[in-house]
Amino acid sequence: MRILLVGASGRIGQLVYQRLSARNHEIITASRHFGDIRVDLTSVKSIENLFKRAGAIDAIISTAGAADFATMAALTPEINQTAVLSKLLGQINLALIGQHYLYNNGSITLTTGITKEDPIPAGASVAMANGGVAAFVKSAAIDLTDGKRINCVSPNVLEEAMADYSETFIGFTPVAGKKVANAYLKSVEGKQTGQEFKVY
Amino acid sequence: MRILLVGASGRIGQLVYQRLSARNHEIITASRHFGDIRVDLTSVKSIENLFKRAGAIDAIISTAGAADFATMAALTPEINQTAVLSKLLGQINLALIGQHYLYNNGSITLTTGITKEDPIPAGASVAMANGGVAAFVKSAAIDLTDGKRINCVSPNVLEEAMADYSETFIGFTPVAGKKVANAYLKSVEGKQTGQEFKVY
Secondary structure, three states: OEEEEEOOOOHHHHHHHHHHHOOOOEEEEEEOOOEOEEOOOOOHHHHHHHHHHHOOEEEEEEOOOOOOOOOOOOOOHHHHHHHHHHHHHHHHHHHHHHHHHEEEEEEEEEEOOHHHOOOOOOOHHHHHHHHHHHHHHHHHOOOOOOOOEEEEEEEOOEHHHHHHHOOOOOOOOOEOHHHHHHHHHHHHHOOOOOOEEEEO | OEEEEEOOOOHHHHHHHHHHHOOOOEEEEEEOOOEOEEOOOOOHHHHHHHHHHHOOEEEEEEOOOOOOOOOOOOOOHHHHHHHHHHHHHHHHHHHHHHHHHEEEEEEEEEEOOHHHOOOOOOOHHHHHHHHHHHHHHHHHOOOOOOOOEEEEEEEOOEHHHHHHHOOOOOOOOOEOHHHHHHHHHHHHHOOOOOOEEEEO
16 A cells, blocks of 8 residues: 555654555655655645645555643643644644545544543643544544545553653553554554554 | 633523522623623633633633534535634633632533534534543643642533434434533532533
């Protein structure tokens, strides 16, 4: 398959790249500073340019999206905008614009995360973005036509990332990156739609 | 209690107003075109003015928030912005700004809806907003201090509204408005936090 991987340079993106490469897919990588195509997810125009350059594809995967952490007392509408523009709307706009570049039976796979249902301190903004993406996916799936599908993957913190996040994800039992990468493969090569694949 | 009710002129808002009035609360009503204070939820400045005028309160209730319906094929980033700016960020900014006007042990109650988990055609944008608000509430609750609480109410379609929505909510069994209004009362006078009260 011809697959567009947005967020390819990130930790999960790299794992997904390896997993899909092993299945002999053609992967077009995109991210903000690296890859075949550069994209700024906070810009609708940049996303449109991304798809114009990528052309028709069988699958869109997003492992991208930024968000800021702040306690409720410190969280302002301005700080919340990072998650809104990037992790939430960046991913949703990838789906909205990208759907028109998908071949029939193509798929879209977005990324959420465990904290929307198992919250961590200062995580309300990230949780909002993840909750929005998950609900969007579930609802969008029933509207898509021509066999097109949409899912998301909700990873726990990765074993490979736990050294960086041990004080953020206290008491969480991390999961192997391989298991997370497999969920993206299932979404792309499987037939399910409207699912949130939880890798907890 | 001194309660700020945003969206007071809407169908659910009116029911909540009646229910809380019967409990002898002091209710300050706000909405876009009616009530004690006018507010445009899509404007951070307007929300700030709302709270400056309302002053210190025991509870904030939002039964407000607009969103547009469109099938996935027709949904664009621009059309999606109604739900983002109003139903999602309008409500979240009410919480972010309003938390600082709450007395200790005060509460915030927002509104989501059944379609984020039981989707209807053309409802992806609304579902996104509802999913974002619900996840935000769950996560924000663990950060709030001084006994402050936050919940949301997720109503099914109302019996009172079914005549208008019978072609939108096909096969849904509507619920009595009284039952929905009770969920807001439970959030305000009860002690729970981080909950989504589902009235299905």
